[in-house]
Amino acid sequence: MNRPAHRRQTAQRRTRSSGSKTGREAHHMAIEPKDILDFWFSPRMRENWFSKSDEIDAEIRQKFMAAYEDARADKMEQWKQQPESALALAILFDQFPRNMFRGSPRSFESDGLARDVAAQALDHDFDRQLSPEQRQFFYLPFMHSENLNDQKRCVDLYEKLGDEFASDFARQHHDIIERFGRFPHRNQVLGRDTTPEEAEFLKDHAGF
Secondary structure, rough: OOHHHHHHHHHHHHHHHHHHHHHHHHHHOOHHHHHHHHHHHOHHHHHOOOOHHHHHHHHHHHHHHHHHHHHHHOOOOOHHHOHHHHHHHHHHHOOOHHHHHHOHHHHHHHHHHHHHHHHHHHOOOHHHHHOOHHHHHHHHHHHHOOOHHHHHHHHHHHHHHHHHHHHHHHHHHHHHHHOOOOOHHHHHHHOOOOOHHHHHOOOOOOOO
């Protein structure tokens, strides 16, 4: 028996709507770990890892914001299972928010998630299966932490890596957390009151 015309049209609209939603979701999930790693370790990005660029910030938002939101919604848990995909997830949680939300409290909102991914990866020795250049992005979530134990772990990891420049940078972060229990440079962005001692410190020190 044929459906009445208006019911067929309604069903067709629902099918098109459902298909459209599936298409959007497929687009959001189209990002693969390789996409993140190829982007982040490209020669162009290597030159801009620790510099400010409005152009690159906008590009990361355009390319990876949807993937970031999916990851925050626990839709990429399977990425934790392999070294390269876990690294991509750590970068997505730790590095990309600093570009996408620069100057906003959201810059730090997924630091804990990045640290959890990194800790699990280290538990499985994933870092030892990657190049020294890559493995440091498993270590940076500990450097970004305001927990002293994380900072101690970070210093140890970089010293074992044998990179003296990075080790010195890790020790600088450690010493700030040991002294203040937090990064004073983040106070303004996070709406935290700055103590007189922190204010004096900030006069002579660039922010992390």
